[in-house]
Amino acid sequence: MSNILEHMARVIRDPSMVLSKERKERGCKMIGIFHPVVPEELIYAAGLRPVRLFPYIDDSITEGDAHLQTYLCSHVRAVWDQVMKGKYPYLDGAIIPRSCEAVTFLYQTWKRHNPYPFIDYINVPWKRSENAVDFFAKELGRIKNDLEEFAGNGISVDSLRNAIRVYNRNRGLLRKVYALRKAQAPVISGVEAFKAVMSSFVLDREEHSGLLEQLLTELSVRSPGPGAKVRLLVTGGCVIDARLWEMIEDSGASVVADDVNNGSRSVFTAVNETTEGPLTDLARRYAMVPCSFNTANTDRFTYISELIMGSNIQGVIFAINRNCEAEKFDYPNLDQKIREKFNLPTLHIETDYLTDMAPLRTRVEAFIEMLNAGGG
Amino acid sequence: MTEKTRRERPAFNKIISATIERHYKDIQINRPLGYALMAPNPLVEIACAAGIQPAFPENYAAVSAVKHLSKKYCETAEAHQYAPDICSYCRNNLGYVYDSKENPPLGGLGRPDLLLLTSSACTHYFKWWDALHEIYKIPLIYINTPRVMEPQAMPDYYLAYAIREIEAAITQIEDIGGVKITPEQLSQAVTLSGEVVDYWQKLLELQKAAPCPVNLTDISNALFVLIALVGKQEGVDVIKAVYDETKQRVADGTGVFTKEEEKHRLMWINIPFWFNLGLFGYFEKRGCVFPLSDYTQYIWGTTKMDGARPLESLARKALGGELNSSLDDQIGKMIKDIKEYRIDGIIAHSNRSCRVLSVGIPDVVEVIRKELNLPSLVLDGDHTDERVYSDANIMNRIEAFLEMLG
Numbered sequence: 001m002s003n004i005l006e007h008m009a010r011v012i013r014d015p016s017m018v019l020s021k022e023r024k025e026r027g028c029k030m031i032g033i034f035h036p037v038v039p040e041e042l043i044y045a046a047g048l049r050p051v052r053l054f055p056y057i058d059d060s061i062t063e064g065d066a067h068l069q070t071y072l073c074s075h076v077r078a079v080w081d082q083v084m085k086g087k088y089p090y091l092d093g094a095i096i097p098r099s100c101e102a103v104t105f106l107y108q109t110w111k112r113h114n115p116y117p118f119i120d121y122i123n124v125p126w127k128r129s130e131n132a133v134d135f136f137a138k139e140l141g142r143i144k145n146d147l148e149e150f151a152g153n154g155i156s157v158d159s160l161r162n163a164i165r166v167y168n169r170n171r172g173l174l175r176k177v178y179a180l181r182k183a184q185a186p187v188i189s190g191v192e193a194f195k196a197v198m199s200s201f202v203l204d205r206e207e208h209s210g211l212l213e214q215l216l217t218e219l220s221v222r223s224p225g226p227g228a229k230v231r232l233l234v235t236g237g238c239v240i241d242a243r244l245w246e247m248i249e250d251s252g253a254s255v256v257a258d259d260v261n262n263g264s265r266s267v268f269t270a271v272n273e274t275t276e277g278p279l280t281d282l283a284r285r286y287a288m289v290p291c292s293f294n295t296a297n298t299d300r301f302t303y304i305s306e307l308i309m310g311s312n313i314q315g316v317i318f319a320i321n322r323n324c325e326a327e328k329f330d331y332p333n334l335d336q337k338i339r340e341k342f343n344l345p346t347l348h349i350e351t352d353y354l355t356d357m358a359p360l361r362t363r364v365e366a367f368i369e370m371l372n373a374g375g376g
Numbered sequence: 377m378t379e380k381t382r383r384e385r386p387a388f389n390k391i392i393s394a395t396i397e398r399h400y401k402d403i404q405i406n407r408p409l410g411y412a413l414m415a416p417n418p419l420v421e422i423a424c425a426a427g428i429q430p431a432f433p434e435n436y437a438a439v440s441a442v443k444h445l446s447k448k449y450c451e452t453a454e455a456h457q458y459a460p461d462i463c464s465y466c467r468n469n470l471g472y473v474y475d476s477k478e479n480p481p482l483g484g485l486g487r488p489d490l491l492l493l494t495s496s497a498c499t500h501y502f503k504w505w506d507a508l509h510e511i512y513k514i515p516l517i518y519i520n521t522p523r524v525m526e527p528q529a530m531p532d533y534y535l536a537y538a539i540r541e542i543e544a545a546i547t548q549i550e551d552i553g554g555v556k557i558t559p560e561q562l563s564q565a566v567t568l569s570g571e572v573v574d575y576w577q578k579l580l581e582l583q584k585a586a587p588c589p590v591n592l593t594d595i596s597n598a599l600f601v602l603i604a605l606v607g608k609q610e611g612v613d614v615i616k617a618v619y620d621e622t623k624q625r626v627a628d629g630t631g632v633f634t635k636e637e638e639k640h641r642l643m644w645i646n647i648p649f650w651f652n653l654g655l656f657g658y659f660e661k662r663g664c665v666f667p668l669s670d671y672t673q674y675i676w677g678t679t680k681m682d683g684a685r686p687l688e689s690l691a692r693k694a695l696g697g698e699l700n701s702s703l704d705d706q707i708g709k710m711i712k713d714i715k716e717y718r719i720d721g722i723i724a725h726s727n728r729s730c731r732v733l734s735v736g737i738p739d740v741v742e743v744i745r746k747e748l749n750l751p752s753l754v755l756d757g758d759h760t761d762e763r764v765y766s767d768a769n770i771m772n773r774i775e776a777f778l779e780m781l782g
Contacts, residue, residue: 067738071461071728098523100499105735108525108703112739123522123534126495126502131544132520135537139522142531293499296506323461325731329503332457333510348457 002222004215005192008199012242015202016087019051022204023090029151032094034079034103036266037124037289039282041163042144043095044205046151052201053094054240054262055079055353056087067109068102073323074353075238076102083115093118093150095143099293100326118150126294128287136283144279160278164271170205173212174267180219181256182311185227187219190234190255194245197263225254230371233307235259235334236319237292237327239351244319247357251365252372257311259304260319265290268303292326297333304334308342315371317364318348345371379661383630386590388618392597395614399604400482403431408489408553410517411508414603415497416676416697418542418690419517421569423492424607425561426549430492432604433504436485437468441650441760443481450761463729464761466504473511488512490552494519496700498732515552517545521694525702530695538691559686565607566690567683572606575615576677582622583667584717587631587638589622592666593656596648602676632665639663640781641718643710645670645740646725646733647759652767655774662778668717670733674698674709703736707743714748721781722752723774729758753777 011018023030031043032053040050055078064081082088093116096107107121123139125132144155177196180188188196196215200208230253234245239260248255258264271285287294290303307313316338320327335346347367349360403409406429412420414434423430440446449471450464458470469485477484491514493505509516519541524530550556579598582589598618605611625631631638642659644666649655656666679696681689698706713719722744727734741752753773758764 068735069726069728069738072731072735101731101735104523105703105731108736109739112703121523121525125520125522127518127520129544131537131540135522135533138531138533138537293502297510325462326499326503328459328462329466329500329507331459333507335457 002215002218004211004218005195007211008195011199011202012195015054016056016090018202019090022049029092030090031118031147032088032091034094034096034106035099035291036261037097037099037286037291037294038095038122039140039286040205041160041167041271041278041282042140042147042155044166045155045159045163046144046147047153048092048147048151049204051091052262053079053088054201054238055082057241057243057354059085059087060354067113068105071323072102072105073100073321075240075321075324076106078353080106080109083110084113091116093120095120095122097122097124099124099291100324102323120146124294125287128299133280133283133287136287137277137280140279140283157278161273164273164278164281166205166209168270168273170200170209170212171267171270173209173216174200176216177212177219178257178264178267181254183224184312185224186254186256187222187224189225189249190232190258191242191245191249193255194242194258194263197267198240198242201262201266229254230368231256231312231314233257233259233304233311233313233316234263234319235304235316236351237261237321237324239263239319241351241355243357244351244355244360247361248317248364251361251368253315253364253368257307257313259290259300259307261291264307292324292330297330300330301334301337304338305341308338308344313342313344315367316344316346317367318346319351320348322350322352383632383634386594386618386621386625388621389594389597391614391617392600395605395610396600397482399600402429403486404483409486410490410492411485411488411505412492413494413497413501413505415494415501415699416679416693417492417494417496418693419492419494419519419545420604421565421607421681421690422542422546422549422557422562425557425565426553426555428490428492428549428553430604431485431488433469433472433485433508434465435600435603436472436482437465437760438650439481440468440472441762442653444651444762445481446651446760446762449475450763460761463500463504463731464758465729466500466507468760469504470507473508488514490514490549491516491518493517494521494694496521496694496697498699515548517548517552519545519694521700523700523702524695525705527696527701527705534695535688535691538694539687542687542690542694562686563683566681566686568609568612569606570681570683570689571612572601572615573677573679573681575612575619576602579615579619579622580673580677582619582626585626585631586641586718587629587633587635588641588665588667589625589631591632591656591660592644592648592669592672593653595669595672599672599676606681632660633663637663638665640665640720640778641668642666642721642723643668643670643714643717643719644723644725645737646727647671647730649725649757649765650760651762652765655770658771658774664778668713668719670698670706670710673713674701674706699732703739706736707740710740710744711747714744714750720750721777722750723777724752724754725759726754726756727759728756728764729761751777751780
């Protein structure tokens with residue numbers, strides 16, 4: 001593996017160490033965000049450090065159940081459990097969006113128990129009309145004011161424009177990494193691409209962009225991997241457990257495209273840099289993020305169709321967390337449409353925080369064997 | 377233990393039953409038919425002004441649960457890949473949609489011509505109506521509203537957004553139906569809706585009396601008017617009859633029990649177990665009455681409706697209510713009302729299907745215990761899926777709780 005990818009792998013193995021060290025050395029205040037629908041650029045422009053909130057896959061949920069019941073998404077419950085256990089010592093606060101009930105109540109629980117100085121809630125529209133974009137821009141204006149007050153810094157138009165450039169550059173580079181997977185014999189595996197994108201949620205984006213440029217240079221002279229592997233698309237919500245991606249590729253497939261919150265949904269497009277004012281530009285881009293909770297089934301299928309057609313997909317794995325009602329709700333219609341329009345086989349696996357991989361491996365291996373045999 | 381005998385149920389239950397039957401007969405006949413979200417939905421008044429017949433899949437899911445058909449419908453939905461961790465209201469309805477529909481209860485829910493959705497409740501509803509949109513391929517009229525975490529400090533642009541959403545919905549309905557909703561028609565519907573709300577608020581006030589005049593099951597019945605008949609004169613007439621009778625009961629000192637027999641005044645948090653409404657009969661035998669529930673108190677009928685400002689009233693309705701508010705706001709209201717309704721114990725249904733009403737329950741009961749020193753019992757269950765309800769377990773826990781209450 002390249003040195004860059006090894007570094008990225010280390011970062012996502014122990015983000016707490018990386019972030020605590022940065023917090024100590026640079027003294028920057030860190031704000032956690034949830035889901036790819038919160039514009040990190042606002043936080044960055046305020047001189048604060050945005051950090052994507054994920055639970056560390058290392059500890060059973062033992063304290064979070066006191067506030068968030070077991071019938072909620074365990075991904076969200078695990079975050080709260082780890083907040084209660086002090087596992088995010090580098091944080092100064094969080095911005096949590098209106099998405100599913102688990103996330104909305106994560107905000108409310110967070111606000112009531114107040115573990116850090118700053119907490120805010122952002123109403124993401126569940127619509128993509130001009131009216132919705134106009135509303136979202138105003139909502140971003142409110143968040144901007146709250147951040148300015150907390151940071152003690154004004155957010156100028158120039159600083160916001162600069163933040164948009166920094167994030168656009170990073171997303172653009174990640175899209176280039178993603179594009180390499182479209183090749184019939186990709187030079188980068190799905191697991192490696194996962195590490196590249198997951199580390200972007202931890203590292204400073206400018207630093208991460210520097211790493212990506214080096215990585216792309218390395219990859220430009222790398223020999224392609226074996227081209228005969230089954231080409232899969234993985235779709236789901238928060239598919240953050242590296243073991244799952246590794247298990248799928250170890251079973252003989254190549255994940256060449258994804259439709260997950262911590263993957264292509266985070267990098268899918270740029271913010272417009274030149275037109276309507278930075279808040280409206282941000283609103284227009286972030287209202288389009290194709291998460292399940294805010295996206296109609298038809299629009300999700302359009303997004304998935306482009307991935308299937310653009311990456312020569314041979315099979316689709318739905319990896320959906322238990323109690324993720326939005327993804328579960330979309331699954332029957334999406335599954336049917338994928339089978340009907342593309343005649344592709346699909347597999348639905350239910351994931352969970354601290355999932356036991358063994359039973360899933362059996363099903364994934366059988367699915368890949370079936371595809372290798374030309375079945376489906 | 378001496379079993380208590382409740383007095384005769386209020387006569388208005390018969391009026392409500394007849395009203396519900398009439399509603400379901402109308403569903404079979406009137407067209408166009410719109411499936412409307414039951415949570416505070418301003419599209420009901422607009423539908424009324426436009427001559428659209430609303431039908432309510434959640435209400436029908438509850439009806440199906442009462443008739444013990446939920447198992448069948450949920451299993452049908454699950455066979456169509458709708459997972460068991462999806463709300464059972466949704467699974468009931470989707471199961472009904474895919475069912476053969478031989479002799480459905482109350483004649484069935486009809487085949488919709490359009491879908492009327494607002495986002496003032498939870499993610500499930502957006503995905504549910506979207507699924508119906510996929511199945512029926514009919515127009516979806518959808519009002520998107522933000523969640524209001526601090527109702528006392530709601531930004532102006534929230535209201536402006538909701539008003540524009542309502543204006544767009546009206547235009548969409550006019551275009552689809554080829555009708556024109558005049559300002560007078562809209563104003564009239566909102567005025568009548570306002571009269572229903574005013575009576576409802578006065579009715580809830582009467583529940584503070586001791587003895588408590590009517591029980592939660594009676595109030596839950598009457599709730600149908602707040603959902604289905606806002607915007608119609610029929611709604612005003614029915615809710616007025618409910619109010620008048622309840623007021624007379626208070627004047628006469630007639631309650632669920634006599635004042636002496638009213639042993640405990642409890643609060644019910646969340647939606648009842650629709651398949652086991654008999655549970656409230658068990659509480660009655662133990663001298664317990666429920667004058668207060670968040671389900672009947674804070675969701676519907678919480679917004680003043682002014683016929684002179686119809687768009688603003690409808691927008692405020694879409695933005696209001698417990699389902700679109702915050703836990704802090706809910707807890708504040710509960711603490712105040714628990715004192716005013718003289719509640720001495722809390723029963724909370726931790727309802728795996730209704731997360732928006734359930735997730736805050738651990739915080740709610742903790743605050744009530746600390747601030748008011750009141751005992752509470754949390755029951756795990758589901759509003760319509762009987763398969764996850766354990767009667768023996770629930771009854772053991774209730775029995776222990778009542779013994780502790782004394």
